[in-house]
Amino acid sequence: MHNLVSLNSGVCASDGFYADGISAGLKPNGAKDMAFIYSDVECEVASVFTTNKMCAAPIKHFRSMGSFKTNFVLINSKNANAMTGKKGITDISEILSTCKNVTNPIMSSTGVIGVRLPKEKIINGIKLFDFTKKEPNSAASAIMTTDTFSKEIAYKVELEDGSSFKIGAMAKGAGMINPAMATMLCFITTDAKVSQSEMQSILDETTKKTFNAASVDGDTSTNDTVLILSNGKSGAYEKEAFKEALFKIMHFLALEMVRDGEGATKLVTYNVTGAKDDREAEVVAKALSDSLLMKTALFGEDPNWGRIASTVGASGAESNEESLTISFNEHCVYEKGTLYFDESMEEKCALVMKKDRFTIFCDLGIGTGNFEAYGCDLGHEYVKINADYRT
Amino acid sequence: MHNLVSLNSGVCASDGFYADGISAGLKPNGAKDMAFIYSDVECEVASVFTTNKMCAAPIKHFRSMGSFKTNFVLINSKNANAMTGKKGITDISEILSTCKNVTNPIMSSTGVIGVRLPKEKIINGIKLFDFTKKEPNSAASAIMTTDTFSKEIAYKVELEDGSSFKIGAMAKGAGMINPAMATMLCFITTDAKVSQSEMQSILDETTKKTFNAASVDGDTSTNDTVLILSNGKSGAYEKEAFKEALFKIMHFLALEMVRDGEGATKLVTYNVTGAKDDREAEVVAKALSDSLLMKTALFGEDPNWGRIASTVGASGAESNEESLTISFNEHCVYEKGTLYFDESMEEKCALVMKKDRFTIFCDLGIGTGNFEAYGCDLGHEYVKINADYRT
Numbered sequence: 001m002h003n004l005v006s007l008n009s010g011v012c013a014s015d016g017f018y019a020d021g022i023s024a025g026l027k028p029n030g031a032k033d034m035a036f037i038y039s040d041v042e043c044e045v046a047s048v049f050t051t052n053k054m055c056a057a058p059i060k061h062f063r064s065m066g067s068f069k070t071n072f073v074l075i076n077s078k079n080a081n082a083m084t085g086k087k088g089i090t091d092i093s094e095i096l097s098t099c100k101n102v103t104n105p106i107m108s109s110t111g112v113i114g115v116r117l118p119k120e121k122i123i124n125g126i127k128l129f130d131f132t133k134k135e136p137n138s139a140a141s142a143i144m145t146t147d148t149f150s151k152e153i154a155y156k157v158e159l160e161d162g163s164s165f166k167i168g169a170m171a172k173g174a175g176m177i178n179p180a181m182a183t184m185l186c187f188i189t190t191d192a193k194v195s196q197s198e199m200q201s202i203l204d205e206t207t208k209k210t211f212n213a214a215s216v217d218g219d220t221s222t223n224d225t226v227l228i229l230s231n232g233k234s235g236a237y238e239k240e241a242f243k244e245a246l247f248k249i250m251h252f253l254a255l256e257m258v259r260d261g262e263g264a265t266k267l268v269t270y271n272v273t274g275a276k277d278d279r280e281a282e283v284v285a286k287a288l289s290d291s292l293l294m295k296t297a298l299f300g301e302d303p304n305w306g307r308i309a310s311t312v313g314a315s316g317a318e319s320n321e322e323s324l325t326i327s328f329n330e331h332c333v334y335e336k337g338t339l340y341f342d343e344s345m346e347e348k349c350a351l352v353m354k355k356d357r358f359t360i361f362c363d364l365g366i367g368t369g370n371f372e373a374y375g376c377d378l379g380h381e382y383v384k385i386n387a388d389y390r391t
Numbered sequence: 392m393h394n395l396v397s398l399n400s401g402v403c404a405s406d407g408f409y410a411d412g413i414s415a416g417l418k419p420n421g422a423k424d425m426a427f428i429y430s431d432v433e434c435e436v437a438s439v440f441t442t443n444k445m446c447a448a449p450i451k452h453f454r455s456m457g458s459f460k461t462n463f464v465l466i467n468s469k470n471a472n473a474m475t476g477k478k479g480i481t482d483i484s485e486i487l488s489t490c491k492n493v494t495n496p497i498m499s500s501t502g503v504i505g506v507r508l509p510k511e512k513i514i515n516g517i518k519l520f521d522f523t524k525k526e527p528n529s530a531a532s533a534i535m536t537t538d539t540f541s542k543e544i545a546y547k548v549e550l551e552d553g554s555s556f557k558i559g560a561m562a563k564g565a566g567m568i569n570p571a572m573a574t575m576l577c578f579i580t581t582d583a584k585v586s587q588s589e590m591q592s593i594l595d596e597t598t599k600k601t602f603n604a605a606s607v608d609g610d611t612s613t614n615d616t617v618l619i620l621s622n623g624k625s626g627a628y629e630k631e632a633f634k635e636a637l638f639k640i641m642h643f644l645a646l647e648m649v650r651d652g653e654g655a656t657k658l659v660t661y662n663v664t665g666a667k668d669d670r671e672a673e674v675v676a677k678a679l680s681d682s683l684l685m686k687t688a689l690f691g692e693d694p695n696w697g698r699i700a701s702t703v704g705a706s707g708a709e710s711n712e713e714s715l716t717i718s719f720n721e722h723c724v725y726e727k728g729t730l731y732f733d734e735s736m737e738e739k740c741a742l743v744m745k746k747d748r749f750t751i752f753c754d755l756g757i758g759t760g761n762f763e764a765y766g767c768d769l770g771h772e773y774v775k776i777n778a779d780y781r782t
Binding site for chain 2: 082
């Protein structure tokens with residue numbers, strides 16, 4: 001059996017990784033707006049990107065590189081380098097050509113859409129990088145946009161044979177939302193000795209159950225990116241342990257993003273079971289987490305189970321009122337046609353909804369498909385942030 | 392050529408139709424909550440219902456009747472008779488069995504989900520109906536829930552041969568939203584001499600371009616219903632004239648619902664052209680009208696064209712930044728990779744967005760598919776209405 005030990009760290013937890021954030025003058029008032037991740041040996045890379053067809057220049061640039069090893073990632077906030085056409089890609093090549101002593105550098109951006117990168121500022125910023133720095137929190141702060149707190153996590157994974165590896169990460173995102181200051185980004189570093197192909201397949205699978213299960217407003221930005229760099233320095237690896245650690249890291253960061261969702265006050269888990277298959281369970285869980293009516297009911301702390309039933313029915317998944325069961329935490333309000341929603345039950349459910357975190361259980365009673373999605377409420381603050389953003 | 396003459400009327404415009412609204416004590420304070428439509432000869436019926444799998448008892452009851460002619464529709468507000476199982480259907484049969492001198496009566500409901508109908512109140516209400524009344528506005532008011540105004544329209548259609556028919560309608564709905572007080576309902580009456588099958592096929596097609604193109608929050612309720620009753624009393628009919636009149640009526644009522652969308656201050660048309668096909672154009676137009684980020688940008692009167700590009704890209708339809716063109720009314724901000732969004736253009740677009748009604752044009756530059764969808768903004772009032780509804 002393996003053992004996961006939580007570390008108070010981020011992208012520098014693993015042996016051989018360095019990171020820092022600096023101010024290049026992209027954000028006002030000297031706030032940090034550029035970060036790097038550097039490894040003293042070359043790394044395998046696994047990646048997942050947005051499915052948005054207007055994907056940003058950094059993603060197109062990455063894809064044009066084919067398969068490769070790298071030891072350097074450059075990240076800027078405040079400008080997404082999206083909707084900038086071929087010039088946006090050329091800008092990246094020019095910027096990265098000024099980076100010294102690095103192999104196949106990668107660039108990642110987040111911020112405003114449709115504005116060319118301020119090349120000179122970024123090139124000057126690169127000159128401030130110090131590859132001996134291990135300042136993960138400084139890096140995590142530099143990549144923030146509308147985030148209200150930085151997001152980091154790391155584990156040491158101890159294997160049965162006495163060997164161990166480390167894995168750490170940072171992420172930004174206040175909900176895959178707000179394309180004017182867009183994007184979720186997540187960077188994971190590890191010294192595990194894992195092959196690229198295995199790392200990629202584990203990342204693909206884990207993304208579905210974590211970042212792709214979390215929603216603030218159902219939007220998919222032009223820049224969404226998850227990168228894992230593995231430098232193999234620990235010499236240690238075990239597949240199930242790696243999978244578990246990666247899931248814990250990505251699950252934690254996904255929920256941190258929802259918790260930091262613009263204006264969100266509650267983190268709600270939608271646990272859907274009994275669907276025809278897993279895909280239909282996913283459709284239902286995401287319909288619930290994306291529903292405006294659910295989100296406003298959550299904000300109002302109103303145990304409006306009719307909205308749940310209606311959203312399930314509207315989702316397109318196979319369902320019917322005779323086999324549906326709905327619970328707020330342990331309190332079942334509707335079970336296969338029988339309604340338990342009297343005044344006393346309404347009070348109990350209203351108490352559940354006052355919590356910061358709770359679960360809505362929805363059993364469709366048809367098959368064995370299941371999925372868990374994560375959402376938040378939508379209140380006045382969301383409207384304020386998104387309506388007034390540019391003023 | 393035919394000629395459409397606007398009439399200041401609703402469901403009683405056509406020869407032989409009667410309607411009224413009464414108070415049966417379902418709503419508080421003696422507000423009207425039950426309405427009828429009666430025809431002095433039997434009518435052909437065409438219908439469109441919600442695709443929600445939790446569809447309400449009245450819809451199941453209607454479907455169980457097979458094909459039939461009718462002369463009577465009973466409508467109640469305040470209670471949706473949804474999620475009420477087989478008892479909900481039995482309740483309808485019992486209620487309708489008390490209606491005298493009518494053929495194959497139909498019932499339609501809107502309101503709270505998951506509560507049995509107050510049968511006695513409704514049966515007593517039926518006794519108050521007077522089939523000689525032509526009070527279309529009273530009927531239109533009685534079917535309202537969160538609507539802030541009643542919705543009616545009627546035309547006289549003059550055909551080239553000197554004959555004419557009439558068509559009138561009423562609708563309720565403040566946005567296909569709020570499943571606690573759910574539903575859009577629309578009732579159309581005509582004395583045109585149209586066959587059931589032709590009327591049904593014209594209704595199906597027209598629904599796609601009108602009610603199904605209008606969105607307040609993208610939700611589909613348990614009770615959505617459109618019914619047309621035709622009694623043929625005019626003896627007149629011409630297909631193209633009927634189609635045009637029906638489109639104008641349903642288009643007007645759909646936009647009235649969006650305009651009355653909970654908390655909405657703007658009515659926005661999303662005109663999508665150049666898509667691979669019409670279906671993809673529809674996907675893009677609806678993605679735009681449903682997007683929370685678009686809705687909050689509208690509320691903030693922020694010409695945030697990046698949100699439009701990102702939403703198009705995320706919609707799943709074929710698109711790319713080199714062929715995309717975006718305009719706010721006549722002002723083009725982005726054309727096939729070239730950005731015209733300088734300060735002066737931003738001011739012009741911001742002025743457009745201050746209007747009550749405007750159009751966002753989005754040409755994908757790929758094929759000939761097109762679709763027009765209708766949406767509104769989302770502001771603090773929406774959150775307030777939906778979060779605080781039950782308190």
